[in-house]
Amino acid sequence: MRWVTYRSTDGTERAGLLEDGRVHGLDATLLTLISSAGGLAAAAERALAEPVEVVDLAAVRLAAPIPRPPSVRDFLSFEEHLRNAVRALGRSEPPSVWFEQPVFYFSNPAAIYGPDEEIPISPGCEAFDYEVEVAAVVGRAGSDLTPTEAEAHIAGYTIFCDWSARDVQARESTIGLGPAKGKDGATSIGPVLVTPDELEPYRDGKGYRLAMRASVKGRDLGGGSWADIHWSFGQMLAYASRGTRLLPGDVIGSGTVGTGCLLELSGLHGSERYPWLRPGDVVTIEVERLGAITGRIVAGPAVVPLA
Structure with a gap:
């Protein structure tokens, strides 16, 4: 369905x-x-x-299929993205904890955008980026689930893009609390919610044999396959439910597929070949069987002084 x-x-x-x-x-x-x-x-x-x-x-x-989700968690479940991002940030090896358990941050359920909208650049950002992801929507409440149980709690899948202020993110993350305003401005979800039975013929390993790609102003910038995922959605939901309660409508992002963002392609300082997003850019993110979403980048609000 x-x-x-x-x-x-x-x-x-x-x-x-x-x-x-x-x-x-x-x-x-x-x-x-x-x-x-x-x-x-x-x-x-x-x-x-x-x-x-x-x-x-x-x-x-x-x-967006769920315009006002109870919560939004975004994981980091593709190893290629992790390794590319670590290099772009000037580090040597990924943290060992990533291979021991899924990791995520809480995003902003009040900043959900539909599949074809204008996306404002975050205030004070000069390094605005897209991320090619998929997401699961929770269909049934549950706590302390096993991965097998968690799979049965998924109502469906959709495309997910957390628009990222890379320079803001890099600065604030030095404190050790993870992304906040760097990921707070906009998350696009859509265009459809596809029930798991429709994707079952494409199952491959912990994911599905479905291509995930992005283009900017019609230029294909690459991506990867959902089948390359390291942590399954069952594992992600199980970890998210540990010691708490998942609710119907909760959104669980996969994290970026390998080469599915400008940070991976050009590094933190950007490049002429892969410039950061600017007003007027049109970004299209496509996932086989799930369709496509489009974000039209516009200027965002100015920074409001804190003093």
């Missing part, structure tokens, strides 16, 4: 089942449907039998 969140002609935010290029809308949000009895399977039957409306996909504007 493929689900979208869209705004109806009357302005109502609705969930819709996508079938053959048409959206079968329901008078509910996708988060409500995920949490309801029978989950998305029961909702799909209702959407086909008794839709509130049926509209062409081309006639609606999509929002």
Whole structure:
């Protein structure tokens, strides 16, 4: 199944089942449907039998599948990205803890953008970057899950891009608390939520045999394969649930696929060949079977003085 969140002609935010290029809308949000009895399977039957409306996909504007998630965690699960980023930051070897357990940071659920929106550059940033990722959306609440149990708690997958202020991130991370304002400004999610059964034929190792790529102003800048992931989503969700409670609608990012960002391609100081993003740039991130999202980069607000 493929689900979208869209705004109806009357302005109502609705969930819709996508079938053959048409959206079968329901008078509910996708988060409500995920949490309801029978989950998305029961909702799909209702959407086909008794839709509130049926509209062409081309006639609606999509929002993020979960526009206001309860929480957003972004992991770092691709080894090639880790090694490239470590080199770009002038370090020698990745931390050993990464090979012992998944690692993540909490992102900002109030800064979620849809799959085709203007993305403002973070205040004070001169090194703005994209990241090519996928994300799982939690479908059922759970605590202290095993990886196998956690897999069954995934409602679906979508494309994820945490827009990154690399210079801000590098400065603030020296304190040892991880990214904050460097990752706080915008996260794009969409265009659809694809249920796990649709991806099962492509399963390969801990991921799926699906290409993940980015382009800027139409220029292909590369990427990799979801199959290269080191930590599975089952392992990520299990770790995230340790000693706490995952909730329906929680978003779990994979981290960047190898060569899936400008930091990897050019290093922290940038380059003429791979310049940092500037107003007017159009970034497209594509993942096989999940579609594509687009961010149109615009100037952001000025820095507000703290004193």
